[in-house]
Amino acid sequence: MPSAKPPAPTPSAPSTAPSEFDLIRRHFTRPTRHTDLAGGDDAALLRAQPGMQLAVSTDMLVAGTHFFADTDAEDLGWKTLAVNVSDLAAMGASPRWAFLALALPAADEAWIAAFAGGLFACADAHGVDLAGGDTTRGPLTLSLTIIGELPHGAAITRAGARAGDELWVSGQPGLAGLGLAALRGEARLSAAGRTACLAALHRPQPRVALGLALRGIATAMLDVSDGLLGDLGHILECSGTGAIIDVAALPMNTLRETGADEWLARRCLLGGGDDYELLFAAPAAKRAEVQTLSAQLGLALHRIGELTSEPGALWLREDGGRLVRSTPSGYDHFG
Structure with missing residues (x-):
């Protein structure tokens, strides 16, 4: 006797989960400004300007x-x-x-x-x-x-600083570090201070206008992502210079106003990282130009020290002029 015919398979319901391509089309496809072909092909086609x-x-x-x-x-x-x-x-x-x-x-x-x-x-x-x-x-x-x-030739690298140049930093380094400390339960901040610090941590403001304006003024520059002293060490290494940081010139008042204690505020300013402020060197003869930029951009620019001819040497000038040797160490992903 012949075996019974197996029942026809029941069609499975179509999946309602969006595909990878649905997600890209829905959330990451927008009109472009400088691009001839963006997304949806094997490569993008970019439109670079002549002489750039x-x-x-x-x-x-x-x-x-x-x-x-x-x-x-x-x-x-x-x-x-x-x-x-x-x-x-x-x-x-x-x-x-x-x-x-x-x-x-x-x-x-x-x-x-x-x-x-x-x-x-x-x-x-x-x-x-x-x-x-x-x-x-x-x-x-x-x-x-x-x-x-x-x-062409206008880039500001880490390697152009010279002994005698002044050191500047934009904005308010240290806020992001205090925000991270607050999330870890290591800092007790006021309500307003906590809000400001978390905004700095989660919504950093890239200093594009400042970077463009410093072409022809700054001799070396980088952004502070791994701590001010640690990132300064990259400029010292690439430029073959040393530095003296004037502790009295560091922008501490705003950090104090968050409710953070003095030791933690200073630690976050010098080593906290995640600030994405610009740290740059400029000749002393350019000081007035830097100060004018600060006024034009509505952005505080702090002159915090100077570069020296002692390669790699980093000193902190404490109250009373006492020099204390420091180490230009910052965040290390494998440290």
Whole structure:
């Protein structure tokens, strides 16, 4: 007797989860400003201006290393782009194109939409096109490559400083470090102080206008991402100079107003990192120009020391003129 015919398979319901390409089209596709072809093909087509040099930088943010896993997604979107824009500001370059690579634990559309909102808010603020990228499943990792433009030979590197140059830093370094200390329960801040410090930590403001204006004035520059003293060490190494930091000239008052104790405020200013302010050297003869820029941009620029001819030597000039040897150490991912 012939066996019974097996029942026809029941068609499975179509999946309602968005595909990788749906997510890209829905959340990361926008009109562009400087790009002939962005996304949806094997490569982007960029439109570089004649006579311009390209500046390229890449940063990666990893959950548990660079941010807490519960950090607001919109803030993360802003910061992922902002820290890269800051790298271009530190070279005196105009940001133009970004390429985003995301590893996501799940296709959480609400989280992705908020992240994209923060990313494009920063992109709109600085005229950046999202020109391409990639997504995959994995531990939450945010990686972004940015490309900018500047005239040939106009880049401000870390290697041009000379003994006798003055050292300047923009804005208010130390706030982001205090914000991180507050999240870790290591700092007791006032309500207003906590708000200001967390804003600095989660929504850094790249100093693009300052970076552009310092072309032809600054001899060396970088952004403060791993701590002021640690990042200063890169300028000293690349330029073959030393430095003296005048402790009395450090911008401490705003940090004191947060409610932080003096020791913690000073530690965060000198070594906290995540500030993305610009630290630069400029000849003493350019001091008036730097001060004029400060007024024009509405941005505090603090003259905090000078460079010396003693390669690699870093000194702090304490109250009364006493010199104390310091070490230009900052955050180290493998330290």
